[in-house]
Structure formats: structure tokens, C-alpha cells
Amino acid sequence: MKVESFRRRFFELLPRYEWTGTLGHGGIGVVFKAFDRELEETVAIKVLSPNLERDENALLARFKREVALNRKIKHPNVARMYDYGIAGDYPFITMELIDGEDLWTLIGKRQRYPAAEAVPIVRQIARGTAAIHRLKILHRDLKSQNVIVDRQGAAVILDFGLARGSWEPGLTMASVLLGTPQYMSPEQALGEALDERADLYSIGIIAWEMLAGRTPFQGESPVATAMKHVNEPFPDIRELVPELEPDLFAVLTRVLARKREDRFASALELDDALALCSTGPAAPLSEGRILPEAEAFLREVEVAIDSIILPRESRSAQRAEAPRTVVVTRPRRRPPVVLVVDEDVRDLLKLATALCMTGCRTLEVTTAEEALETALSRQVDLVLMNARLSRLDGFDVARILKSTPRSAHIPVLLLASHPDRALHAFALQSGAADLLPKPVPQALLEERAWELLRRRGFTRPAEGGPAHREKTPPPRSAARQRERSKSRH
Numbered sequence: 001m002k003v004e005s006f007r008r009r010f011f012e013l014l015p016r017y018e019w020t021g022t023l024g025h026g027g028i029g030v031v032f033k034a035f036d037r038e039l040e041e042t043v044a045i046k047v048l049s050p051n052l053e054r055d056e057n058a059l060l061a062r063f064k065r066e067v068a069l070n071r072k073i074k075h076p077n078v079a080r081m082y083d084y085g086i087a088g089d090y091p092f093i094t095m096e097l098i099d100g101e102d103l104w105t106l107i108g109k110r111q112r113y114p115a116a117e118a119v120p121i122v123r124q125i126a127r128g129t130a131a132i133h134r135l136k137i138l139h140r141d142l143k144s145q146n147v148i149v150d151r152q153g154a155a156v157i158l159d160f161g162l163a164r165g166s167w168e169p170g171l172t173m174a175s176v177l178l179g180t181p182q183y184m185s186p187e188q189a190l191g192e193a194l195d196e197r198a199d200l201y202s203i204g205i206i207a208w209e210m211l212a213g214r215t216p217f218q219g220e221s222p223v224a225t226a227m228k229h230v231n232e233p234f235p236d237i238r239e240l241v242p243e244l245e246p247d248l249f250a251v252l253t254r255v256l257a258r259k260r261e262d263r264f265a266s267a268l269e270l271d272d273a274l275a276l277c278s279t280g281p282a283a284p285l286s287e288g289r290i291l292p293e294a295e296a297f298l299r300e301v302e303v304a305i306d307s308i309i310l311p312r313e314s315r316s317a318q319r320a321e322a323p324r325t326v327v328v329t330r331p332r333r334r335p336p337v338v339l340v341v342d343e344d345v346r347d348l349l350k351l352a353t354a355l356c357m358t359g360c361r362t363l364e365v366t367t368a369e370e371a372l373e374t375a376l377s378r379q380v381d382l383v384l385m386n387a388r389l390s391r392l393d394g395f396d397v398a399r400i401l402k403s404t405p406r407s408a409h410i411p412v413l414l415l416a417s418h419p420d421r422a423l424h425a426f427a428l429q430s431g432a433a434d435l436l437p438k439p440v441p442q443a444l445l446e447e448r449a450w451e452l453l454r455r456r457g458f459t460r461p462a463e464g465g466p467a468h469r470e471k472t473p474p475p476r477s478a479a480r481q482r483e484r485s486k487s488r489h
Contacts (some may be wrong), residue, residue: 003030010047013087017045017094033097036082043082047092060086063093066159072135076421077128079148079156095158100150103206107144111213112241115248115279118210120428121147123274124155125203130267132157133196140194142202143183144209153282154425181225182215186258189226197260200270204255212240230258248277272433272455278408281399281431332457337378338449339363341371341385341394342415347439351384354442355449359461368392372400375407381456382449386438387416387427395430402431411452415440 003025011019021033029048036043063084070081080096125147132139146159185201188194209215216235219225234256238244251273257263264270338360342348352362363378365371368389375383387394394414401407414427415438427435434448450460
């Protein structure tokens with residue numbers, strides 16, 4: 001059936017929706033862009049072509065389950081679904097409209113993603129998957145075609161048609177192969193009981209595909225492809241991507257381990273491991289918001305970075321010894337040092353006190369300039385920073401820190417009021433480990449800070465330990481020295 005006649009017939013049967021565009025079509029149906037008159041919102045409608053052999057009741061049951069599962073999940077990296085039904089002979093499901101393209105299409109256009117651009121997208125997929133797993137739901141069909149990337153680089157997971165709740169057992173080979181063999185874990189290919197680590201394997205395949213430009217296995221049939229995951233060793237991706245960083249290779253090797261016991265235990269653990277990789281930021285300074293004086297300040301920073309004399313313990317030799325794998329095996333016996341950055345002194349002290357009560361030492365500064373100079377000249381294990389700063393904001397500070405070899409290993413936690421999907425994506429592109437809401441609940445702050453510190457070898461002391469606040473003397477930047485010089489005259 002031609003798309004145009006298909007469109008006219010469908011929307012005649014469903015007057016609630018007003019067609020505004022056609023997003024794509026294929027052998028199984030069409031995706032339309034439409035205005036929902038009841039929701040007063042533009043949505044995407046996935047419409048399946050008529051099929052005389054299809055059990056419509058079973059299909060509606062699947063759509064109902066898909067929507068029911070999706071409604072339980074509230075996360076910026078998971079697309080929302082709204083409704084389902086049948087209009088005449090056309091089963092349909094409506095969902096949030098994402099202004100972007102599926103990742104499979106983008107990979108086809110670009111061939112390969114640089115690691116600095118691939119990692120933020122994979123991290124977003126992992127974070128959306130973590131939200132799914134938190135409700136004891138498995139996706140079971142994570143693949144690049146089921147991920148939409150919008151124009152801001154935000155990644156959104158689609159299609160819960162094969163999802164199952166509560167780690168549902170009793171899957172057969174026939175039901176398992178409803179998934180996509182190129183992304184299928186060995187245990188899924190064998191029809192074994194699945195847990196969340198099967199989805200992590202699929203995320204690993206997506207990462208492999210983004211970096212290499214293709215999936216690692218392709219057989220003569222779907223079953224042959226699935227069995228390659230069971231029986232064949234992975235091609236060495238370093239032959240295709242020789243510039244791949246060792247720590248990112250270590251993450252790929254672990255998430256794609258044949259035995260699920262050797263993989264990461266959770267999607268959040270995978271996300272944190274990727275956050276600590278030395279791939280650098282993907283995002284440049286955002287266009288249109290850097291003032292001329294800020295550009296001048298950036299030049300000052302570049303000069304200052306080149307002129308800083310680091311303490312002996314922070315020299316490049318120490319960085320060469322830093323572990324490149326995911327988990328730091330050598331425990332650190334000293335308290336971790338957290339650099340806290342906020343222009344509001346009251347908020348600064350609240351954040352520092354909260355961290356000190358968990359056994360951290362804190363360094364406290366109020367400007368982007370002081371944050372950069374302190375991180376580059378002092379021993380810092382974690383940066384906690386308000387994204388809203390003068391001259392340079394926290395995203396730009398994170399980008400500079402992650403672009404500088406002397407500070408690239410330091411994880412950065414950013415804080416922002418009412419962070420949305422685009423802001424989350426930009427934070428990860430800038431190299432931040434996470435973007436937390438401001439004001440941040442103390443339990444969330446402690447959880448995220450110590451998750452990252454544990455991966456750097458620190459052990460959290462008993463609750464209610466002594467505080468270790470350290471007042472940081474303001475760094476004597478070139479700009480401040482000039483201001484003082486002018487005041488004397």
C-alpha cells in the first residue's frame with residue numbers, strides 16, 4: 001500500500017490525531033508525526049501495516065504491556081509512550097516525539113564515532129537502562145535502531161515490545177530470537193534465563209558498533225549470527241580503532257565478557273566505569289553564550305595551565321601509574337579530597353559540610369578561575385560544582401579539566417536547577433560524571449560522590465566521622481593580580 005493512501009485512510013479513522021508529517025516507513029509499517037488534539041501535544045505514531053495472518057488480540061496485548069511497562073519508567077533517556085489501539089485494520093501506538101534520528105542510521109552516515117562522542121551516548125543508554133532495571137524490567141532488544149539521538153546529542157531508548165518484568169523465566173529459543181542476533185548475549189542466544197547483564201552485553205555491542213562502524217558478528221542466518229556470540233572470540237577492536245584508549249578497551253572487554261559473571265553487575269556500574277575513562281569531552285564551548293571577556297579569560301587559563309608547577313606527587317609520572325582499568329585495586333588510606341565550587345557561599349558551606357560528615361576533606365572555592373587553578377595545582381580526587389558560574393560555567397570548567405592531561409582523571413559532579421534531557425546530555429558531553437539536581441538531596445549527593453570515590457580506591461569511613469574541611473586560599477591568578485595592581489594606583 002502506498003504511504004500516501006495509507007496515511008489518508010489511517011487518519012480518517014482516527015480523527016483525534018492531525019497528521020503533520022511522515023517520519024519513516026518500511027516493510028512492517030509507518031511512523032507518522034501528528035498533533036494529538038486531546039493531549040495538545042505533537043506525538044509520533046507507530047502504525048503497523050495490515051496483516052491477515054496476525055493475531056490482533058495478541059498484538060494489542062503486546063502493545064498494552066509495552067505501554068504499561070513504559071509508564072512505570074520516568075527517566076530522560078527513556079521515551080514516553082501514551083496510547084495504543086487499532087484503527088480499522090491498522091494497529092498503532094503513540095509515543096513521545098524525539099527530534100532526531102536512530103543511532104543505526106547515524107552510524108551508517110558517519111561510519112565511526114570518535115570515542116569522545118560515543119561514550120556520552122553509550123552512558124545515556126546505560127542510564128536509561130538502569131532506570132528500566134530499577135523496576136525489574138528487562139528490555140531484551142537493545143540495539144542501535146532502538147535508540148534515538150536528538151539534535152543536542154541526547155539519547156533516548158525506544159521499543160519495549162520484547163520487554164519482560166521481574167526477570168521473567170521460561171523463555172524459549174523461539175521467543176528469544178524475537179530479539180536481534182547481532183546484539184544478543186550468549187545466554188539469550190542459548191535460551192537461558194536472563195537477568196540485567198544480558199542488556200548490558202547489548203549496550204556493549206552498541207558501543208562496539210559506534211566505535212568500529214559495524215557490529216562484531218554477522219552470520220549467514222539469524223541463528224548463525226546468534227551462535228557466533230556463543231562460540232567465536234570477539235574481533236580485536238584495536239585493529240579497527242588503533243587509537244582506542246586502554247581504559248575504554250578494558251570497559252568493552254568486561255561488558256562483553258562471554259560469562260555474565262565477568263561483566264559489570266549493573267548498568268550504573270557500567271556508566272560510572274565509562275565516566276572514568278580518559279576519552280576527554282565531546283562538547284565544545286556552547287555557541288552564542290561566551291562573552292568576549294570570557295574568551296580572554298580562557299586564554300589566561302591556557303597560559304596559566306602551561307605555567308603551573310605541580311607538586312611532586314602530581315607529576316606526570318604519577319599519572320602514568322594510575323590504573324587504566326575499571327576498578328582500582330590498590331586501596332587509598334587517606335581521606336578523599338573534594339573540590340567544592342559554588343558562588344553562593346551558603347550553598348558552598350552546606351555542600352562542603354555534607355561531604356565532610358561522610359569522611360571527605362573539602363577544598364572550597366567560589367569562581368571558575370579558582371576551581372581550575374586549584375584542580376591543577378592541588379591534590380583533588382573529585383570536583384563538585386554548581387553548573388551556574390560567572391564568566392565560565394561549570395560545563396566549560398568540566399570540559400577544560402577533562403581536556404587537560406593533568407586533571408583528566410578527576411571525576412566531576414555538576415549541579416543544576418531543573419535539569420532536563422538536553423542539559424543531562426550536555427553535561428556528559430562536557431566530560432562530567434553526572435548532573436545532579438540543585439538543591440541536591442543529601443542522600444543522593446553522598447551516594448553519587450562515594451560511588452565515584454570507591455572506584456578510585458577510597459573506602460567510606462563509619463557514618464558520622466569527623467569533618468575535614470580545609471579553607472582554600474584563593475589562587476593568585478594573573479587577572480586578580482592585575483586588579484590589585486590597578487587598585488593600588
